[in-house]
Amino acid sequence: MSKIACQDTLITKKRHLSQDYFSLTFSPVSRANRCVPGQFIHLLLPSTDVTFRRAFSVASVSEDGNELEIIFRVVGRGTTLLAGLAKGDRVNILVPLGNRFTIPRKNERVLLIGGGIGFPPMMFLASRLLAKGHPADKIEFFYGGRSKDDILERTRIKKLGVRFHPVTEDGSFGEKGLVTQPVERVISEATGEKMRMYACGPEPMLKAVEALGVKYGIPGEISVEAPMPCGFGVCLGCVLPLKAGGYTRVCTDGPVYPFGEVVL
Amino acid sequence: MTPDLKVQLAGIEFANPIMTASGCCGYGEELAGVFPLSKLGALVTKSITLKPRLGHPPPRTAETASGMLNAIGLANVGIDQFVAEKVPFLATQKTRIIVNVAGSKLQEYIEVATRLDDCEVVDMIELNISCPNVDEGGMEFGADPKMTEKSVAAVKKVFSRPVIAKLSPNVTSIVQIAQAAEQGGADAFSIINSLVGTSIDIETRRPRLTNNRGGLTGPAIKPVALAMVDAVYRSGCRPPIIGIGGIADYRDVVEFMLCGASAVQIGTALFIAPDTPVKIARDLKAYLKRTKLQSVTELIGKVKRY
Numbered sequence: 001m002s003k004i005a006c007q008d009t010l011i012t013k014k015r016h017l018s019q020d021y022f023s024l025t026f027s028p029v030s031r032a033n034r035c036v037p038g039q040f041i042h043l044l045l046p047s048t049d050v051t052f053r054r055a056f057s058v059a060s061v062s063e064d065g066n067e068l069e070i071i072f073r074v075v076g077r078g079t080t081l082l083a084g085l086a087k088g089d090r091v092n093i094l095v096p097l098g099n100r101f102t103i104p105r106k107n108e109r110v111l112l113i114g115g116g117i118g119f120p121p122m123m124f125l126a127s128r129l130l131a132k133g134h135p136a137d138k139i140e141f142f143y144g145g146r147s148k149d150d151i152l153e154r155t156r157i158k159k160l161g162v163r164f165h166p167v168t169e170d171g172s173f174g175e176k177g178l179v180t181q182p183v184e185r186v187i188s189e190a191t192g193e194k195m196r197m198y199a200c201g202p203e204p205m206l207k208a209v210e211a212l213g214v215k216y217g218i219p220g221e222i223s224v225e226a227p228m229p230c231g232f233g234v235c236l237g238c239v240l241p242l243k244a245g246g247y248t249r250v251c252t253d254g255p256v257y258p259f260g261e262v263v264l
Numbered sequence: 265m266t267p268d269l270k271v272q273l274a275g276i277e278f279a280n281p282i283m284t285a286s287g288c289c290g291y292g293e294e295l296a297g298v299f300p301l302s303k304l305g306a307l308v309t310k311s312i313t314l315k316p317r318l319g320h321p322p323p324r325t326a327e328t329a330s331g332m333l334n335a336i337g338l339a340n341v342g343i344d345q346f347v348a349e350k351v352p353f354l355a356t357q358k359t360r361i362i363v364n365v366a367g368s369k370l371q372e373y374i375e376v377a378t379r380l381d382d383c384e385v386v387d388m389i390e391l392n393i394s395c396p397n398v399d400e401g402g403m404e405f406g407a408d409p410k411m412t413e414k415s416v417a418a419v420k421k422v423f424s425r426p427v428i429a430k431l432s433p434n435v436t437s438i439v440q441i442a443q444a445a446e447q448g449g450a451d452a453f454s455i456i457n458s459l460v461g462t463s464i465d466i467e468t469r470r471p472r473l474t475n476n477r478g479g480l481t482g483p484a485i486k487p488v489a490l491a492m493v494d495a496v497y498r499s500g501c502r503p504p505i506i507g508i509g510g511i512a513d514y515r516d517v518v519e520f521m522l523c524g525a526s527a528v529q530i531g532t533a534l535f536i537a538p539d540t541p542v543k544i545a546r547d548l549k550a551y552l553k554r555t556k557l558q559s560v561t562e563l564i565g566k567v568k569r570y
Contacts, residue, residue: 003297004297004298004538006298006537006538006539044536044537048330050327051327051328051330051331051332051482051532051536052327052332052535052536053535053536092537094538226322227323227325229325229332229334229535230534230535230538231535232294232297232298232538233290233294234288234289234290234294234295234534234535235287235288235325235334235336235535236290236319236324236336236339237322237323237324237325237334237336238322239319239322239324239339240322241321241322246318247318247319247322247339252294
């Protein structure tokens with residue numbers, strides 16, 4: 001069984017990305033360099049207003065493995081409290097948690113699909129694949145949001161050199177419509193090339209991506225979220241039903257699942 | 265001299281009074297990834313039933329003010345798989361092992377306890393006659409003095425080592441239930457299990473748990489648990505008490521022990537800070553030193569009442 005570090009860390013950088021979106025960098029973080037794309041941290045807020053920790057996908061780790069970044073959107077009590085913290089504030093985190101994305105073969109075209117606040121693990125995966133030598137022109141980065149303000153870190157993603165496909169529902173940035181449109185276009189334009197999909201985002205998007213995978217016979221994985229008390233497999237609170245019957249613990253058996261495994 | 269954290273319950277010695285509460289540490293494997301289980305006085309497993317149980321559909325938990333609600337539904341691997349796959353791991357751990365046993369019929373408790381009697385690694389069993397989250401059995405057993413006595417006595421017949429009765433707070437008189445359990449031969453009490461509660465989402469107008477209600481745990485229930493430990497301790501029952509309910513730090517442990525607990529269990533706090541038992545043991549030692557006590561047992565029942 002994997003070792004989990006339960007540790008105090010400091011917020012060393014806070015960036016307001018747009019509207020309700022923030023980036024926080026924590027340091028020092030022991031085992032940050034062991035974090036791989038798909039994994040998450042479980043963060044304890046310094047407040048009695050919440051009982052549970054809050055889970056966040058890792059958006060990046062620094063090369064020296066000392067810093068870890070998350071990107072989040074303010075949606076409720078926990079994220080409101082988190083957004084109110086400042087540089088220098090102390091939080092406690094559990095790290096690293098969860099399973100990981102399968103690393104694709106270098107000859108595979110990789111389709112990364114992020115919807116809304118589901119994009120951080122896709123960005124982490126893109127940079128890790130590039131670092132491992134995956135050709136940049138074989139990485140397609142699809143990023144969907146409601147409008148321009150929902151498409152974050154645009155310069156950072158462009159700098160990666162991957163093929164960037166921003167999509168907004170109102171057409172205020174990139175292509176107008178749903179993220180699955182350009183995904184399907186890229187799939188149908190590809191000729192005899194092996195492909196693999198990775199997705200993180202809202203449930204309807206994950207369902208649509210899985211459907212594309214089935215339609216075109218492309219393997220892939222989705223990263224899901226669930227309300228999560230403990231984060232390390234003991235409370236059985238974050239379960240999702242499996243298509244094969246029974247339940248799976250999102251925190252330890254997931255959050256990454258192959259297409260078709262969990263009931264969304 | 266370093267203060268001594270050792271305690272004795274039902275003739276068994278524990279390295280310290282800190283145990284994990286059932287349902288809060290699975291079968292120990294995950295927690296062993298956070299700290300060596302030898303730091304615990306005892307590990308108490310999830311409830312084991314005769315047949316495997318999948319548990320309730322999600323959502324199974326909800327956050328509440330200073331606590332949480334859960335209705336997991338006694339999800340567990342069942343006694344066969346527990347003995348085959350979980351006991352070998354537990355056997356390698358240098359801590360006392362207490363297995364929590366649940367069922368919907370008396371015969372199920374008896375069969376599970378019979379199987380556990382053959383597992384030498386199991387030091388004690390804890391009878392869950394107080395789960396609020398299953399339709400039959402569980403709390404029904406623990407709410408009726410006659411059924412309580414009968415279940416404890418039946419399990420005592422087939423399990424040769426000490427038996428703990430885990431008592432429900434959802435009763436008119438916990439003292440009456442404790443006396444019945446003692447009559448049945450209980451060697452110790454775990455006080456308390458969770459309090460029945462619920463929570464509603466006002467937008468969807470649905471309960472936040474698919475089970476419609478669940479068990480309230482966490483710091484919110486500590487005052488209730490303390491009062492119940494105090495009541496049972498003062499009632500003159502002989503079996504020692506393991507205090508449970510919202511314990512998050514050493515101060516909580518000291519309170520429970522002053523009210524009469526000989527040991528404690530940590531539940532919800534493990535979800536929030538899994539290293540809580542290690543910190544408590546360290547801080548408890550410092551407290552004993554600061555208050556010039558040689559042994560943690562000197563705290564038991566020593567509350568100065570008005």
